[in-house]
Amino acid sequence: MFLTAKTQKLMQELEEEKAHLQWNAAEMSVELKRLLQNEIESLKQRDKHRSAEMIAIFAKHNFYANGFTPRELRTTLEDLGPTYVKIGQIMSSRVDLLPPPYCKELEKLRESVKPLDPAVAKAVIEQEAGKKIDEIYAEFRDEPLGSASIGQAHYGVLKDGTRVVTKVQRPLIAEMMRKDFVLLNKLADLVNIVEEDSDEQVIDLKSVIAELEKVTKAELDFRVEADNTRLFREKCLGDDDRISCPAVIDELTTERIFTMTYIDGCSVANTEKLAAEGCDLEEIGRVIVENYLHQVLDVGTFHADPHQGNILVSHGKPYWIDFGMIGRVTDKDIDLIQSAVKALLVQDADALVNAVMSMGAASEKTDRSRLTADAEGFIQKYALVKSVSDINMTDVFDEVMALAAKNHVSMPGRFTMLARSITTMEGVVEQLCPDLNIFNLLYAKMKERAQRNINIQQEILEKGKELFNAGKKAAKLPVLASEVLDALVKGKAKVGIELTGYEEPLDRIGHFVRYTVLTLVASVLFIGSCILCTTSFKPLLANGMPLVAVAGLVFSIALGIFSIRKLK
Numbered sequence: 001m002f003l004t005a006k007t008q009k010l011m012q013e014l015e016e017e018k019a020h021l022q023w024n025a026a027e028m029s030v031e032l033k034r035l036l037q038n039e040i041e042s043l044k045q046r047d048k049h050r051s052a053e054m055i056a057i058f059a060k061h062n063f064y065a066n067g068f069t070p071r072e073l074r075t076t077l078e079d080l081g082p083t084y085v086k087i088g089q090i091m092s093s094r095v096d097l098l099p100p101p102y103c104k105e106l107e108k109l110r111e112s113v114k115p116l117d118p119a120v121a122k123a124v125i126e127q128e129a130g131k132k133i134d135e136i137y138a139e140f141r142d143e144p145l146g147s148a149s150i151g152q153a154h155y156g157v158l159k160d161g162t163r164v165v166t167k168v169q170r171p172l173i174a175e176m177m178r179k180d181f182v183l184l185n186k187l188a189d190l191v192n193i194v195e196e197d198s199d200e201q202v203i204d205l206k207s208v209i210a211e212l213e214k215v216t217k218a219e220l221d222f223r224v225e226a227d228n229t230r231l232f233r234e235k236c237l238g239d240d241d242r243i244s245c246p247a248v249i250d251e252l253t254t255e256r257i258f259t260m261t262y263i264d265g266c267s268v269a270n271t272e273k274l275a276a277e278g279c280d281l282e283e284i285g286r287v288i289v290e291n292y293l294h295q296v297l298d299v300g301t302f303h304a305d306p307h308q309g310n311i312l313v314s315h316g317k318p319y320w321i322d323f324g325m326i327g328r329v330t331d332k333d334i335d336l337i338q339s340a341v342k343a344l345l346v347q348d349a350d351a352l353v354n355a356v357m358s359m360g361a362a363s364e365k366t367d368r369s370r371l372t373a374d375a376e377g378f379i380q381k382y383a384l385v386k387s388v389s390d391i392n393m394t395d396v397f398d399e400v401m402a403l404a405a406k407n408h409v410s411m412p413g414r415f416t417m418l419a420r421s422i423t424t425m426e427g428v429v430e431q432l433c434p435d436l437n438i439f440n441l442l443y444a445k446m447k448e449r450a451q452r453n454i455n456i457q458q459e460i461l462e463k464g465k466e467l468f469n470a471g472k473k474a475a476k477l478p479v480l481a482s483e484v485l486d487a488l489v490k491g492k493a494k495v496g497i498e499l500t501g502y503e504e505p506l507d508r509i510g511h512f513v514r515y516t517v518l519t520l521v522a523s524v525l526f527i528g529s530c531i532l533c534t535t536s537f538k539p540l541l542a543n544g545m546p547l548v549a550v551a552g553l554v555f556s557i558a559l560g561i562f563s564i565r566k567l568k
Contacts, residue, residue: 057079269309311428
């Protein structure tokens with residue numbers, strides 16, 4: 001009875017929300033309205049009963065009993081209709097949103113998409129550009145280069161002779177998705193299931209919907225992909241003579257159309273054609289990998305979907321295309337990854353745990369002792385590994401992610417996106433040039449980065465702290481010795497020892513203590529002089545620095561160098 005009342009209330013709220021989302025036909029040109037008349041009427045009829053239909057579909061799949069499994073997600077999207085199949089296709093490539101089993105299941109939704117009517121595609125371009133097709137293009141091909149769930153691409157030649165590709169968004173798709181997301185967000189309150197005690201990875205429907213809605217909005221605005229393309233071209237290529245990407249045609253790019261220069265090439269998957277053209281496949285592979293590593297390790301912005309279809313080769317030169325998915329990582333992220341790899345090499349479970357927990361967010365269910373135990377078992381697999389070049393980074397990424405998931409440490413999407421991207425890149429290289437070892441190149445690049453990013457000042461500070469602590473401990477030796485001698489004199493302690501050849505060791509101890517204390521004095525004097533430099537203590541030098549402070553700095557540095565040399 002409670003569920004029925006809740007369902008009725010939900011349906012009422014859905015009807016109220018729907019009233020605010022009626023299709024605004026005024027936004028469409030007369031030609032588009034004429035061409036899409038049937039589709040618009042169908043959309044209106046669909047809206048009338050859509051909320052009840054969706055509730056019935058969710059009830060049919062009985063999430064309360066089965067949980068939100070991969071198969072249930074796929075079959076539910078299929079039953080919800082074409083819009084949700086399109087959403088599922090987007091989700092299938094978003095490992096940063098869903099675990100791999102869900103993405104793999106949703107790949108079954110990737111079927112051929114019916115092409116958009118060329119007349120409709122032209123009408124969209126004319127509406128967005130404010131010009132007739134004949135005024136824009138010297139040539140425009142009706143047959144699309146490719147057709148996808150959100151849009152399709154057409155080849156054209158501009159009036160100035162520039163060969164281009166124009167990506168056209170399907171009319172009504174954005175409005176359909178926006179409406180369905182409103183319904184989904186309401187329904188999520190009814191069907192959301194999160195089994196906290198389950199051993200299986202169960203999806204929180206509300207959080208997935210929220211993140212997916214944000215991603216879909218970006219997918220539906222072609223200006224986002226255009227901005228990504230501009231950013232990639234400006235920051236990520238490095239050497240445009242070796243590798244490149246299309247240029248954006250700004251005057252023909254809006255929310256619903258995206259125009260870029262045409263790349264007359266073939267996919268890197270077509271190795272037979274490339275070889276027949278005399279291309280050096282290994283050199284092409286090396287250029288692609290080196291540029292990809294430049295994106296990740298130098299720029300922090302990388303192509304997040306580098307599959308074979310998104311890398312073309314024209315006249316022996318590789319080109320990146322399709323920047324709908326761009327990943328971003330920070331220097332700190334890369335440092336944490338390097339720390340995790342280093343922990344494997346030195347067999348340090350605590351360091352690996354620290355890296356994993358710094359990369360992700362621990363939950364209340366995270367048990368550090370259990371995580372450490374799992375980490376110890378994990379690093380045993382790499383007990384004989386002595387170099388990063390001997391590690392398969394794809395396997396390491398997957399296992400670290402699994403280690404985190406098992407111990408309820410949530411990894412940010414940028415790490416899972418990077419892991420998937422590297423895995424995809426490895427597959428491209430294996431087919432294009434199997435003899436090229438991507439991980440040797442990765443090792444060399446990471447080594448170069450580590451050497452470049454060594455912070456000398458930080459190293460000196462850390463060593464200074466170590467020396468300071470050692471000095472404090474050494475400074476206590478005379479006091480401790482005095483207390484022991486005093487106790488012996490008073491008869492409170494008895495010592496039975498026999499010393500043989502003790503003169504030289506005692507001299508060494510005295511030498512160490514003497515110069516360690518001097519080093520400590522130099523450190524304290526140096527810090528005090530630095531503080532004094534911030535004051536106006538007279539007399540002052542011409543540059544405004546206190547004379548006493550400068551003298552203290554010079555003397556402390558000289559004393560420190562002298563003492564450290566004597567300690568060697």
